[in-house]
Amino acid sequence: MQMGMIPGCIVEAAHVAPAGDPTVYRVDGTEIALRRETTLNITVLDVPR
Amino acid sequence: MCPGKSMESCHPSSATVSPIINPAGHKLVALIGPPNTGKSTFFNRLTGLRQKVANYPGVTVERHIGTARVDLTREVTLIDLPGVYSLEPRSEDEQVTHDVLHGKMPDLEKPDAILLILDSTSLARHLMLAAPVLSLGIPTLVILNMSDDLERRGGAVDAEALALKLGAPVVLASAVHGSGVEAVRQFLAKTIPQPERIELPVLNNMPSCRRWSGELAAGSGFNQPAPPEWTYRLDRIVLHPVWGPLSFLLVVLAVFQSIFTFAKPLMEMVQVSIQTSGQWIATLMPESWYRDLLVEGVWGGVGSVIVFLPQILILFAFIAALEDSGYLARAAVIADRTMAKVGLQGKSFIPLLSGYACAIPAILSTRTIENKRDRIATILVTPLMTCSARLPVYTMLIAAFIPDRPLLGPLFGTRAAMMLGLYVLGFVAAATTARLLKSTIFKSEKTPFLIELPPYRAPRLSSILYRLLDRAKVFLKRASTTILFTMVLLWTLAHLPLQNGVAPAMEQSYAGQLGKLIEPAIAPMGFNWKTGVGLISSLAAREVIVGTLGTIYGIQGDQDDLGLQRALQQDLNMASAVALLIFFAFALQCISTIAVVRRETASWKWPILQFLYMGVLAYVCSWLAYIALR
Ligand SMILES: Nc1nc2c(ncn2[C@@H]2O[C@H](COP(=O)(O)OP(=O)(O)O)[C@@H](O)[C@H]2O)c(=O)[nH]1
Numbered sequence: 102m103q104m105g106m107i108p109g110c111i112v113e114a115a116h117v118a119p120a121g122d123p124t125v126y127r128v129d130g131t132e133i134a135l136r137r138e139t140t141l142n143i144t145v146l147d148v149p150r
Numbered sequence: 151m152c153p154g155k156s157m158e159s160c161h162p163s164s165a166t167v168s169p170i171i172n173p174a175g176h177k178l179v180a181l182i183g184p185p186n187t188g189k190s191t192f193f194n195r196l197t198g199l200r201q202k203v204a205n206y207p208g209v210t211v212e213r214h215i216g217t218a219r220v221d222l223t224r225e226v227t228l229i230d231l232p233g234v235y236s237l238e239p240r241s242e243d244e245q246v247t248h249d250v251l252h253g254k255m256p257d258l259e260k261p262d263a264i265l266l267i268l269d270s271t272s273l274a275r276h277l278m279l280a281a282p283v284l285s286l287g288i289p290t291l292v293i294l295n296m297s298d299d300l301e302r303r304g305g306a307v308d309a310e311a312l313a314l315k316l317g318a319p320v321v322l323a324s325a326v327h328g329s330g331v332e333a334v335r336q337f338l339a340k341t342i343p344q345p346e347r348i349e350l351p352v353l354n355n356m357p358s359c360r361r362w363s364g365e366l367a368a369g370s371g372f373n374q375p376a377p378p379e380w381t382y383r384l385d386r387i388v389l390h391p392v393w394g395p396l397s398f399l400l401v402v403l404a405v406f407q408s409i410f411t412f413a414k415p416l417m418e419m420v421q422v423s424i425q426t427s428g429q430w431i432a433t434l435m436p437e438s439w440y441r442d443l444l445v446e447g448v449w450g451g452v453g454s455v456i457v458f459l460p461q462i463l464i465l466f467a468f469i470a471a472l473e474d475s476g477y478l479a480r481a482a483v484i485a486d487r488t489m490a491k492v493g494l495q496g497k498s499f500i501p502l503l504s505g506y507a508c509a510i511p512a513i514l515s516t517r518t519i520e521n522k523r524d525r526i527a528t529i530l531v532t533p534l535m536t537c538s539a540r541l542p543v544y545t546m547l548i549a550a551f552i553p554d555r556p557l558l559g560p561l562f563g564t565r566a567a568m569m570l571g572l573y574v575l576g577f578v579a580a581a582t583t584a585r586l587l588k589s590t591i592f593k594s595e596k597t598p599f600l601i602e603l604p605p606y607r608a609p610r611l612s613s614i615l616y617r618l619l620d621r622a623k624v625f626l627k628r629a630s631t632t633i634l635f636t637m638v639l640l641w642t643l644a645h646l647p648l649q650n651g652v653a654p655a656m657e658q659s660y661a662g663q664l665g666k667l668i669e670p671a672i673a674p675m676g677f678n679w680k681t682g683v684g685l686i687s688s689l690a691a692r693e694v695i696v697g698t699l700g701t702i703y704g705i706q707g708d709q710d711d712l713g714l715q716r717a718l719q720q721d722l723n724m725a726s727a728v729a730l731l732i733f734f735a736f737a738l739q740c741i742s743t744i745a746v747v748r749r750e751t752a753s754w755k756w757p758i759l760q761f762l763y764m765g766v767l768a769y770v771c772s773w774l775a776y777i778a779l780r
Contacts, residue, residue: 107357115382116389120487123496125389125603129275129360130374132385132603134483136490139599 176217176227178259179338180250182283183267184276185233186604188295190214191325192267193230194616196334203620211246212517220338229261237282242522251286263289265334270294270322271375273307277363280316281350290318291337293330297322299605305375312370317348326610378605381476385603388480398484401477402503405468409461409507409538416460424453439653443641451637452630455691455742461538462511462625463618465504469515470617472500474609478518482601492581493588495519495599498528502580505535506573509743510625513750521599523592526751527584530760533743534580534736536573542693543734544572550715551727568731575735579767636690636741644683644701656702661686675733675769675776676726688739725779729772736768 115132116125123134181189193201197216214230231250232243239245246255253260266283268276273294284290294300294307300322313320319342323330336342353359387393428449435441472478478500486496494502497519504512512532519525548565555564643661645653656662657679665682672682680702688695696714703717722730738744738761747757 107360116385118389118483118487119391119394120484122487122490123483123599123601125385125483130272130377131275132381134479134486134496134601134603136486136599 176225177262177338178229179218179226179263179265180229180231180261181265181267182231182247182251182279183233183293183295184235184269184279185602187233187267187269187276188325189230189233189267190616191610191613192265192293192295192323192331192334193228194613195325195328195331197228199619203624211242218338220335224339226263226338229258235279237279241520243520251283251288261288263291263338265291265293265337267293267295269296270300270307271296271303271305273372274364274367274374275360277366278359280366281353281359281362284316284318285350285352291334291342292316292318292320293323293334294320295323295325295330297329298324298327300375303375303378304373306371306373307367308371312366312372313345315348315366315370316350317345319344381603381605384606385480388477389483394484398481401472401481405465405503406506408468409465413461413464413507416464417457420460421453421457424449424456428453439645442645442653443638447638447641448634450697451641451690451694452634454694454697456626458508458538459622459625461507463622465507465511466515466618466621467614469500469504469511470614471609473518474607474613476604476606479601479603483603486599486601490599492584493592494528494531494584495521495524496601498524498584501528501532502535505532505537505580508537508539509533509535509740510746511621513743513746514621514624516750526756527587527592529747529750530587530756530763531580531583533738533740533760533764534576534583536576536735537692537740539692539740540572540734542696543688544569544731546696546714547718547727547731550718551722551724572731572735575732579736583763640687640690640694644687644698656680656683675729675772676723676780677730678721680721681726681730685733685739688734690739690741692734692739725776728779729776732775733768733772736764736771738764 110128113127114124115127118124118134123136124140125132125134181193183189193214193216196218200218201214201216203212203214211232216228216230217225218228219225229250231247234241234244234247236244237248237251239248249255250258251261251264264283264286266280268279280292292312294309294312300306307322309320309322319337321330321333321337323333325331333342351362353362388397428445431449432441432445435444469478472481482496482499484496485499489495489498498516500518501512501516504515509532512535513529516525516528516532519528548568552565552568557563557567640661643664644656644659646660647654647658649658653659654662661683662679664686665679668682668686669677669679672685677685680699683702684695684698687698699718700714703714718727744757744761747760748754751757
């Protein structure tokens with residue numbers, strides 16, 4: 102949350118780790134790696150670029 | 151804090167104000183900001199070598215305190231707070247920051263001024279921290295660091311406009327180039343223009359706080375810089391399904407190669423110089439018990455631990471460079487999946503890897519793990535990795551008891567296989583223990599895993615050197631206190647009680663008697679009292695057993711190793727030698743590690759638990775091995 106993952110923000114998946122997990126997301130100008138188990142708690146909507 | 155004597159001499163009268171932290175009674179200035187904004191770089195710029203690291207009382211957070219010169223006559227005490235995104239006390243780092251800023255830290259008064267350091271390239275997000283910090287009512291300078299980066303990537307911000315909107319002075323700075331440091335001095339000397347204070351809104355939910363800081367940035371002419379294209383491009387290789395693991399492996403190999411191959415001549419140099427200087431000291435003094443104590447006990451004992459300093463420093467230089475460049479975070483992403491399987495996480499990888507050199511730097515490098523449970527789990531399993539202090543013991547026992555037969559071609563024989571087996575054993579034990587911890591003590595814990603990937607940056611030599619100096623100090627302090635004490639104690643035990651005014655034979659000494667005392671306990675593994683003395687002495691540091699056994703069997707250090715090997719063969723057989731090897735693989739025989747774990751976990755609970763666990767594991771496995779092979 103403090104790092105910019107706040108409700109309503111735009112998230113872009115940037116890289117997936119070679120082992121398939123975690124995934125690096127671009128949020129609010131930074132990159133954050135999250136595990137799949139964590140992202141399951143986040144709801145995302147598709148937005149066109 | 152200022153390095154002791156020089157300061158006391160210039161401020162003799164005020165030395166009693168706050169004896170521990172701020173001896174000169176200087177004004178206290180706190181550095182605060184999100185992680186990776188350049189706080190340490192600023193701190194080093196301002197304080198130079200006049201700094202000191204310690205832990206905050208009762209917690210595992212490091213406290214950096216230094217003295218900075220303001221102008222010709224004035225100095226301030228500078229304190230570098232841990233990197234945080236908010237002041238709400240949720241993590242240990244945030245709690246410490248919160249307590250210091252509110253003057254609740256027991257041995258530290260409330261700061262007189264704050265330097266708030268933000269990354270100007272992420273201003274819209276980092277300004278969120280400005281509201282709670284400024285509303286503390288402490289004079290604050292807002293430093294927008296990384297302005298060189300901002301410019302290069304085509305961003306901009308109007309510092310004066312922002313100052314008016316925040317009601318606090320704002321400067322653009324670049325810590326690595328030194329710009330902005332002068333403005334900090336002016337602020338501390340109170341000669342900087344101070345905009346009129348204004349009430350900032352109190353925002354207690356994250357989205358509205360983020361909206362506020364975004365609007366504030368936009369209103370101050372903040373122009374978001376272009377994304378760090380280089381970082382994106384590099385990451386496409388570094389996190390690539392094929393090139394990623396490959397480059398990862400290369401980095402790991404490079405680290406390994408240097409801590410073993412490059413460190414070796416340096417370590418030998420240290421060893422030789424300790425030996426020669428010891429012999430030289432011996433020639434200066436008359437033959438006496440205190441000469442022996444000084445040369446053998448103190449010099450030789452502490453020397454046997456200092457030998458590891460080059461290796462530790464090389465390892466730290468690597469870790470510092472990897473961390474500063476930004477690769478460490480990527481390595482953690484790559485390793486995470488594998489580490490998660492044993493209940494750890496990506497950031498545990500580097501500490502575990504470092505454990506192959508020495509558990510002490512490994513444990514100190516767990517600092518990068520923010521999650522406390524993961525950090526303690528990593529600290530607890532790290533000493534099971536095969537550190538280089540085990541190598542002399544392994545080499546000696548393998549050479550004496552394992553016949554050299556080719557196994558896979560001429561290069562890989564039984565001895566190499568045994569050595570490899572011991573390495574694997576240590577790793578398997580560490581992995582199993584980590585799993586065990588995750589399913590027992592740390593079971594309930596489910597904190598989300600998260601790694602921020604900072605943009606790649608060229609590592610700075612000065613920042614690496616500062617950190618090396620830090621680590622060297624911590625290590626040498628250990629060697630000169632705990633280890634020195636243990637060494638002198640052991641030496642004394644081996645040389646008392648005096649018989650007719652001379653030191654007794656080992657068998658009659660207190661150490662020998664202790665060995666006899668524990669003989670029944672270690673007899674099931676096929677060890678006798680001599681091995682017992684070796685085991686007791688190796689509590690100080692594993693490799694000490696080599697020297698102790700040499701002494702017990704009456705073999706001089708400069709004689710060839712064969713003498714000791716032959717002597718050992720009379721007392722141990724193949725089964726008990728393997729049992730001894732396994733004992734060394736598992737047992738926590740290292741005072742320095744115990745001391746560092748105590749320091750890093752801020753409690754005796756963990757080192758004691760760890761010592762007992764590893765001791766029981768070592769005892770049981772070694773006993774089983776003896777029974778199986780007998
Ligand atoms: N380009 C640039 N890099 C900087 C600047 N200040 C610090 N850095 C780099 O940013 C990284 C993080 O700095 P550090 O002082 O360790 O940040 P801290 O985590 O806030 O203490 C290091 O690699 C520094 O060399 C700056 O003004 N410009």
